[in-house]
Every structure is written in structure tokens, then in C-alpha cells.
Amino acid sequence: MKSAIKYLLALLALAAAVAPIYWLVTISIKRDIDQFAVPPLWFHFQPTARHYMESFRDGDLARSLWNSTFVASLSTLLAMLLGVPAAYGLERLRWPLDWNQKIGFWILSTRMLPPIVTIVPLFLMLRGAGLLNSRLGLIIVYTALNLPFVVWMMQGFFREIPRELEEAAMMDGDSRMGVLVRVVLPVAKPGLAATVVFCLIVAWNEFLFALILTQTAASTTLPVAIASRVTQYEIKWGAMSAAGVVAMVPVLVFAALAQRYLVRGMSLGAVKG
Amino acid sequence: MIQTLRRSWPGVPWVAPTVVLLLALSIYPLVYSVKVSLIGPAGFSLANYTRLVQDRLFLQALAQTLLYTAVALAIEFALGLALALLIDSLGRGRAFFRAGLLAPMLLPPVVVAVIWRLIYTPQFGVLNGTLGVFGINTSALTWTSGESGALASVILVDVWEWTPFLFLLLSAGLQALPQEPLEAARMDGASAWQVFRDIVLPLLKPVMTLAILLRTIDLLRIFDQIFILTQGGPGFATETVSLYIYRTAFRFFNFGYAAAMSFLGLGLTIVFARSLMRVMRVPRVSK
Numbered sequence: 064m065k066s067a068i069k070y071l072l073a074l075l076a077l078a079a080a081v082a083p084i085y086w087l088v089t090i091s092i093k094r095d096i097d098q099f100a101v102p103p104l105w106f107h108f109q110p111t112a113r114h115y116m117e118s119f120r121d122g123d124l125a126r127s128l129w130n131s132t133f134v135a136s137l138s139t140l141l142a143m144l145l146g147v148p149a150a151y152g153l154e155r156l157r158w159p160l161d162w163n164q165k166i167g168f169w170i171l172s173t174r175m176l177p178p179i180v181t182i183v184p185l186f187l188m189l190r191g192a193g194l195l196n197s198r199l200g201l202i203i204v205y206t207a208l209n210l211p212f213v214v215w216m217m218q219g220f221f222r223e224i225p226r227e228l229e230e231a232a233m234m235d236g237d238s239r240m241g242v243l244v245r246v247v248l249p250v251a252k253p254g255l256a257a258t259v260v261f262c263l264i265v266a267w268n269e270f271l272f273a274l275i276l277t278q279t280a281a282s283t284t285l286p287v288a289i290a291s292r293v294t295q296y297e298i299k300w301g302a303m304s305a306a307g308v309v310a311m312v313p314v315l316v317f318a319a320l321a322q323r324y325l326v327r328g329m330s331l332g333a334v335k336g
Numbered sequence: 337m338i339q340t341l342r343r344s345w346p347g348v349p350w351v352a353p354t355v356v357l358l359l360a361l362s363i364y365p366l367v368y369s370v371k372v373s374l375i376g377p378a379g380f381s382l383a384n385y386t387r388l389v390q391d392r393l394f395l396q397a398l399a400q401t402l403l404y405t406a407v408a409l410a411i412e413f414a415l416g417l418a419l420a421l422l423i424d425s426l427g428r429g430r431a432f433f434r435a436g437l438l439a440p441m442l443l444p445p446v447v448v449a450v451i452w453r454l455i456y457t458p459q460f461g462v463l464n465g466t467l468g469v470f471g472i473n474t475s476a477l478t479w480t481s482g483e484s485g486a487l488a489s490v491i492l493v494d495v496w497e498w499t500p501f502l503f504l505l506l507s508a509g510l511q512a513l514p515q516e517p518l519e520a521a522r523m524d525g526a527s528a529w530q531v532f533r534d535i536v537l538p539l540l541k542p543v544m545t546l547a548i549l550l551r552t553i554d555l556l557r558i559f560d561q562i563f564i565l566t567q568g569g570p571g572f573a574t575e576t577v578s579l580y581i582y583r584t585a586f587r588f589f590n591f592g593y594a595a596a597m598s599f600l601g602l603g604l605t606i607v608f609a610r611s612l613m614r615v616m617r618v619p620r621v622s623k
Binding site: 066069070072073076077079080081083084086087090098099101102103145146148149151152153156157158159163166170173175176177178179180181182183184185186187188203204206207210211214239264267268270271274275285286287289290293294298300303304306307310311314315318319322 | 358559
């Protein structure tokens with residue numbers, strides 16, 4: 064009896080979390096006349112793919128989808144290329160005094176800066192370099208945004224790998240870089256994958272930098288393209304919702320893949336996951 | 337020289353690219369912002385900072401940000417803790433509920449705003465539509481479009497989106513609790529409430545501190561959802577510090593004043609973090 068109430072409460076909470084998302088999906092596949100029917104149509108309506116087809120036909124959605132994919136994957140790749148060796152260097156190489164801790168903490172603290180503090184100078188810097196309204200500019204900014212996170216996450220994963228593995232390989236004459244690539248990274252694969260997924264999600268979801276640094280239709284990312292649909296004077300509800308679903312699905316898929324590491328990632332490695 | 341550097345600092349080349357990039361894209365902008373905030377028409381000047389205290393719109397945005405932060409944090413923390421305890425006490429299906437409850441927090445904030453735009457639309461929105469089904473008169477319920485209810489409505493969005501974050505951290509904290517003291521207390525005949533108050537809560541304190549800290553940092557800089565849902569309106573009802581800074585910098589192009597405001601915000605965040613650590617008596621959260 065008591066546990067029945069508990070399950071009922073849990074189901075209510077689940078419904079509150081999921082129903083709004085479900086509603087978004089229904090609006091994206093409803094005909095215009097069904098969208099705002101009174102009373103609301105939760106289940107019985109005729110589905111249509113029209114909003115998706117229209118959204119992709121007018122070109123903006125497809126282009127911003129491509130921009131988002133391009134920017135998120137390249138910035139993630141760059142952040143990993145820079146951050147993984149840094150994490151390894153801080154974790155495994157010898158440092159005088161505790162300089163590795165100091166540097167590690169400094170790297171993490173840059174992540175705590177609110178974007179609104181750095182965004183004006185970044186805007187001016189990119190404008191000076193001719194990188195405003197370009198995907199490259201955004202890629203550079205997102206790389207810096209994700210770097211502290213990569214270093215922090217990967218340091219945690221490297222710490223869990225027994226040193227004996229590396230020592231054996233070093234005895235065989237392997238260089239440090241060789242050890243990292245051939246011995247350590249294969250063992251740290253789950254950690255690498257989780258870190259990649261988190262970087263992708265952060266870059267994919269980011270809004271404020273993209274809003275200010277990419278203002279042309281050709282360069283902008285999915286969140287900015289969607290935001291402009293919401294703030295239009297006359298909203299096309301179906302198209303707006305379809306774009307929202309397109310932006311949402313990859314994130315949910317990624318998160319499902321990295322579920323085991325969600326806590327560690329979400330709290331910047333501060334809680335043991 | 338290079339030889340000794342190599343021998344005593346072998347890690348430098350591994351870390352250097354990361355440090356250089358962060359110096360260029362985080363620290364240089366920070367220093368630059370300090371500089372522009374301290375320059376007036378005639379050289380060095382504190383005018384941007386003295387203007388802060390007299391700018392009534394800024395003070396209103398600041399008050400609203402603090403109110404938003406306090407209310408959202410309180411609700412999210414209470415709900416998150418309750419949910420964590422509830423799901424933790426379930427027998428089967430824990431993983432299923434956990435996964436479903438986390439969904440809102442993962443969505444792009446822009447999508448969250450789209451969803452609530454659909455829900456809040458006064459005449460045809462699903463919220464008023466559903467309330468209408470139950471015979472509730474919804475003509476006065478304007479949600480984000482009315483000045484009086486707008487702030488509460490954007491707070492509700494925040495609660496929906498971020499309660500899962502507190503749930504996630506607190507639930508991980510609960511799972512990591514050592515079982516022996518709990519069982520020992522139960523054996524001694526402690527009630528569920530006593531176990532919770534005297535054992536679970538104190539053990540959970542570091543995780544709770546961390547959760548409050550991380551959430552507050554983000555709440556104080558809230559931007560995306562409000563920018564899309566209300567753009568600070570109607571009137572000035574949902575204006576927050578971040579939105580006001582954005583407007584100052586990119587609508588009125590007053591970069592110096594925008595920088596000064598952002599430093600006040602940063603200062604507040606740091607003061608809050610410090611005092612939270614002191615109150616909770618947690619020496620160092622991160623490890």
C-alpha cells in the first residue's frame with residue numbers, strides 16, 4: 064500500500080518532466096487546425112510530416128543544423144586534442160612542488176567565469192581577426208569553453224588507471240606519448256567517450272556566444288535559428304516545434320549513451336560518479 | 337638552461353597549448369574588461385562603477401535576479417531532495433524513473449523556451465486549455481504575457497528544467513552513503529525521520545553544498561530562457577542582470593558600463609560561494 068503511493072508519486076513526477084516534451088513533439092506533427100484545439104488534443108489527432116518537410120525545404124534549418132554539427136564536432140575534437148595530453152601531463156608527469164595542482168585548479172577556475180564577462184572582449188577580438196560571423200570563430204570559442212572540462216574529466220579517469228601498466232611499457236622503451244596513445248588511451252576509452260559526449264552536448268546547446276558571435280543566417284547555429292523563430296511577430300508553431308525536436312533528439316541520444324557518467328560530467332567532476 | 341627546464345618541468349609541453357589558449361580566450365578578455373570598465377571619456381575613471389548604484393533599472397534587474405535565484409533555488413532544492421529520497425526508496429524501476437526525470441535538464445535551453453512558449457500561450461496554450469477542461473476560468477492567467485505573473489512564470493520554467501540537476505546530484509550522494517551507520521541506527525530503533533535528520537542529512541552535506549553552489553552560480557547568470565521567452569518583459573518585469581548587460585553592450589554599445597556590471601555580478605557570485613562554504617563548514621568540496 065505504502066509503496067503503491069510511492070510509485071504513484073514517482074509516476075506523477077515523471078509525467079511532469081516528460082509531458083511538456085511530449086507536447087512539443089505532438090505540435091510538430093499536428094495539422095495547424097489541431098494544434099490549439101480546445102480541449103487540447105493529447106493523443107487523438109492526425110499526424111503530418113508537413114512541418115518538418117517545410118522547415119527543411121526553406122533551407123535555414125538545414126543550414127543551421129549543419130553549422131551546429133560542424134561547430135560542435137570540430138570544437139570537441141580540438142578540445143580533446145589539447146585537453147587530453149594536458150590532463151595526462153598534469154596527472155602523471157613530475158612537477159616541482161604542487162604546480163600541477165595549481166595549474167589544474169587555475170584551468171578549472173576559468174570555466175567559472177560567467178560568459179557575459181568575457182563576451183564583449185571576445186566579440187571585439189573576433190571582429191579584429193575577421194572571424195565574426197564565421198564558424199571558425201565559434202569553434203575557437205567553444206574549444207576554450209570545453210577545455211577546462213576535458214582536462215578535469217580526463218584527469219579523473221587517468222587517476223583510476225594503475226601506473227604499473229605504463230611503467231611496463233616504458234621499460235620496453237616506449238616514449239611518454241607512445242605510452243599515452245598505445246597503453247593509456249585504450250584503457251580510458253569509456254572516459255574518453257563520456258568526455259566527448261559532454262563536449263558535444265555543451266557545444267550543441269550553447270546559445271549566448273552563438274547569438275552574439277554569429278549573426279548571419281549563413282553562420283548561425285541551430286539554437287539561434289530556433290530563437291529567431293520564437294521571437295518572430297507571427298510564430299509558425301508547427302515549424303518552430305519541428306526545429307525544436309530536431310535540436311533535441313541528438314542530445315537525448317547522446318545523453319542515453321553516456322548515462323553512466325552523467326553525474327561526474329554535470330558536476331564538473333566534483334562528485335564521484 | 338633548456339636542459340634543466342626539461343628535466344625539472346617535464347610536463348610543461350603537455351600543458352602549454354591548453355594554458356596558452358585559455359590565457360588568450362579567458363584571461364585576456366577578463367583583463368581587457370577590467371580595463372574598459374575603468375576608462376572614462378577623460379582617462380581613468382570610476383564613473384562606470386558609481387553609475388551602477390544610481391541606475392534604477394540596473395538595481396531593479398539585480399533585485400529581480402536575486403529574487404529569481406532565491407525562489408528557484410529553494411523550490412528546486414526541496415523538490416530535488418524529495419525526489420531523490422522518493423526514487424531511492426523505490427524497489428524496482430529506479431533506473432527507469434531516474435532516466436526519465438533527467439530529460440528536461442539535458443535539452444538545449446532554447447528548446448526549453450520553445451516548449452514553454454507553446455504551453456504558456458494564453459488563448460490557445462495547452463496549460464490554459466487543460467485548466468479550462470477542469471472548469472477553471474483562465475481569462476486572468478496570462479503567464480509570461482502579463483506583468484504581474486511573468487517572473488513567477490519564468491521561475492516555474494527554471495524549476496521544470498533544473499530540479500532534475502539537484503535530483504541527479506543528491507541522488508548520487510544518497511547512493512554513495514555508507515550503509516553501516518544507517519543500519520546500525522535502525523537496529524537501535526531509530527525512526528525513519530531520526531535516521532534522516534541525524535545521519536543522512538549530515539553525511540549528505542558536502543553534496544548538498546556542491547549542488548547549491550553550482551546551481552546558484554548558474555542562476556545568477558540566467559539568460560537564455562528569459563531572453564527567448566520574454567526578453568525581459570513585459571515592461572521590465574523579468575529583466576535580469578545578464579539581460580541588462582547584454583542590452584547595454586550590444587544594443588547601446590556601452591562596453592565599459594556592461595563590463596562594470598558584469599564584475600559586480602561576478603563579485604556577488606564569489607562572495608556567495610565563500611559564505612556558503614563557511615556556513616556549511618566544508619573545507620574543500622572538490623577533490
